Amino acid sequence: MKVIICAGPPTTGKTTVLRQVTRRLIEAEFRPAYLKIDVLYAIEDQMFQKEFNIPSKKVYSGELCPDHCNVMVLRDAVEWAQKTSADFLLVETAGLCLRCSPYIEGGLGIVVLEATSGMNLPVKIGPMLTLADIAVVTKIDLISQAEREVFRSRIMKASAGIPICETNALCGIGIDALVKKIHASPDIGDSLVLRGNPPVGTCTVCVGKKEIGWQQHFGVVRPLENDIFYRGE
Amino acid sequence: MQIKEIKIFAGVGKNGQPDLVDEITFTMGDVISIVGPTGSGKTTLIDDIALFADCNTPTRRRVLINEAPAPEDFMNDPSQNPVAFITQHTNFLSDLPVNEFLETHADIRKRPDISSVVRETIEFANQLTGEPLNAENGMTELSGGQTRALLIADAVIISNSPVILLDEIENAGINRTKALELLKKYEKIFVFVTHDPRIALSSDFRIVMENGAVTKVLYPHDEELAVAEEIKKIDDLMLHFRRLIRSGERVTGGII
Ligand SMILES: Nc1nc2c(ncn2[C@@H]2O[C@H](COP(=O)(O)OP(=O)(O)OP(=O)(O)O)[C@@H](O)[C@H]2O)c(=O)[nH]1
Ligand SMILES: Nc1ncnc2c1ncn2[C@@H]1O[C@H](COP(=O)(O)OP(=O)(O)OP(=O)(O)O)[C@@H](O)[C@H]1O
Ligand SMILES: [Mg+2]
Ligand SMILES: [Mg+2]
Ligand SMILES: [Zn+2]
Numbered sequence: 272m273k274v275i276i277c278a279g280p281p282t283t284g285k286t287t288v289l290r291q292v293t294r295r296l297i298e299a300e301f302r303p304a305y306l307k308i309d310v311l312y313a314i315e316d317q318m319f320q321k322e323f324n325i326p327s328k329k330v331y332s333g334e335l336c337p338d339h340c341n342v343m344v345l346r347d348a349v350e351w352a353q354k355t356s357a358d359f360l361l362v363e364t365a366g367l368c369l370r371c372s373p374y375i376e377g378g379l380g381i382v383v384l385e386a387t388s389g390m391n392l393p394v395k396i397g398p399m400l401t402l403a404d405i406a407v408v409t410k411i412d413l414i415s416q417a418e419r420e421v422f423r424s425r426i427m428k429a430s431a432g433i434p435i436c437e438t439n440a441l442c443g444i445g446i447d448a449l450v451k452k453i454h455a456s457p458d459i460g461d462s463l464v465l466r467g468n469p470p471v472g473t474c475t476v477c478v479g480k481k482e483i484g485w486q487q488h489f490g491v492v493r494p495l496e497n498d499i500f501y502r503g504e
Numbered sequence: 505m506q507i508k509e510i511k512i513f514a515g516v517g518k519n520g521q522p523d524l525v526d527e528i529t530f531t532m533g534d535v536i537s538i539v540g541p542t543g544s545g546k547t548t549l550i551d552d553i554a555l556f557a558d559c560n561t562p563t564r565r566r567v568l569i570n571e572a573p574a575p576e577d578f579m580n581d582p583s584q585n586p587v588a589f590i591t592q593h594t595n596f597l598s599d600l601p602v603n604e605f606l607e608t609h610a611d612i613r614k615r616p617d618i619s620s621v622v623r624e625t626i627e628f629a630n631q632l633t634g635e636p637l638n639a640e641n642g643m644t645e646l647s648g649g650q651t652r653a654l655l656i657a658d659a660v661i662i663s664n665s666p667v668i669l670l671d672e673i674e675n676a677g678i679n680r681t682k683a684l685e686l687l688k689k690y691e692k693i694f695v696f697v698t699h700d701p702r703i704a705l706s707s708d709f710r711i712v713m714e715n716g717a718v719t720k721v722l723y724p725h726d727e728e729l730a731v732a733e734e735i736k737k738i739d740d741l742m743l744h745f746r747r748l749i750r751s752g753e754r755v756t757g758g759i760i
Binding site: 386389390414415420423445 | 555579580581583585588589590596598599605609612658659662
């Protein structure tokens with residue numbers, strides 16, 4: 272089975288892209304399964320279930336950072352998908368945390384960016400872009416060719432050499448390059464490891480401690496004027 | 505790649521009826537118009553060209569460049585794409601200032617003398633607009649007409665695209681007569697979707713559309729060329745009045 276992890280800021284077109292991909296996988300007689308990881312609300316699993324009649328699931332990360340949640344649940348999700356005898360697991364993440372990235376070793380990491388998002392976005396989103404295997408640029412139907420070129424070069428600047436697939440995801444123009452990349456990705460092995468280093472976490476915040484000030488926290492902390500250090504056992 | 509010609513092979517219209525012209529050839533240097541009623545499929549036809557349709561669009565048309573299907577690079581990398589398409593709706597969404605955007609674009613296109621290319625582009629655009637644009641301003645602050653003017657200038661000068669598709673520039677709030685005159689100095693394939701008789705008659709030929717399909721290709725003959733001269737005079741007169749109204753002056757009757 273191949274695991275495809277799709278990240279990107281909210282409403283950039285992740286679902287729309289994955290629907291185009293799913294349609295093409297099914298046409299080629301493959302069996303994709305779909306998992307959505309979101310914070311509070313998602314209906315994509317029902318959409319995929321209804322439109323394509325494929326195994327679909329969602330997880331709410333709730334209090335957890337969605338990328339952390341991804342780390343927690345993905346192994347179970349891979350087992351779930353394997354049980355449904357899927358040959359592709361498509362994971363759509365919420366991609367809100369700009370310090371983490373959800374991609375794993377041995378799986379394809381896709382970042383979805385919208386062409387309409389402003390020229391500085393590529394340098395703002397860090398590992399979500401730099402650790403991805405391919406950048407998909409959606410909504411090219413809404414901007415001029417000149418802007419497409421400049422946006423593209425901004426992506427290249429932030430992540431040299433990354434393949435870029437530009438698409439009007441609404442009608443699927445340009446999506447074939449992505450599908451090719453998906454087919455060429457390797458099958459997942461037994462060990463599942465996060466790609467790159469997760470950010471050093473302010474973990475007590477993640478787990479819900481609300482007091483402000485590093486003096487109130489344990490683990491990796493930082494004062495305003497100093498660098499981070501470890502506090503605790 | 506040097507573009508010598510583009511060929512469009514017939515597909516089907518809205519009801520599946522065939523295009524009535526089997527093969528249309530655009531040769532380098534041609535100015536072509538596409539005419540037809542609203543909703544007749546003019547934009548769809550230039551979309552086919554911009555997409556290098558290969559029987560994979562709803563129209564099932566096929567487009568060949570120099571007798572061959574377009575290389576994948578054309579679609580994958582916009583800076584390799586020989587076709588510039590200025591649509592009815594394109595707007596700039598970029599948050600960059602005009603000059604910085606143009607400089608970046610010129611750099612991507614590996615133009616040797618960036619600052620003079622950018623200057624030339626802005627000068628070109630300003631010839632088409634009512635009020636000159638301010639290069640320090642953000643792209644999103646440009647008016648509709650200034651945006652369209654800059655898109656055309658960028659396509660012609662920075663991108664130096666050999667094929668330029670323009671969808672209804674007469675409705676773009678730019679000086680279309682000036683645009684036509686300036687554009688004709690460049691050796692390119694220009695395709696105008698238009699409702700404007702002056703643009704249509706100053707083209708090498710025009711493609712007529714109906715109900716999604718091409719119905720014929722017309723070459724201007726002597727009588728049309730003579731009428732075209734008359735149309736120019738009428739049009740110039742209209743432009744003269746428009747100028748008066750625009751600049752807040754009174755219209756006088758003497759000239760008619
Ligand atoms: N014009 C245009 N609209 C697009 C394109 N891709 C997506 N959209 C639209 O953008 C909106 C958001 O798309 P989604 O696919 O739901 O985005 P998402 O990234 O899955 O959003 P979340 O999961 O809510 O973060 C929808 O209205 C889509 O129809 C595109 O290529 N062109
Ligand atoms: N050959 C075709 N097959 C199927 N649908 C078509 C075809 N040609 C055009 N259409 C559809 O008809 C509609 C109108 O077409 P289009 O926008 O190209 O018209 P137009 O001539 O550019 O109109 P306008 O003058 O208003 O800009 C569109 O929804 C388009 O998808
Ligand atoms: Mg979604
Ligand atoms: Mg149109
Ligand atoms: Zn995180």
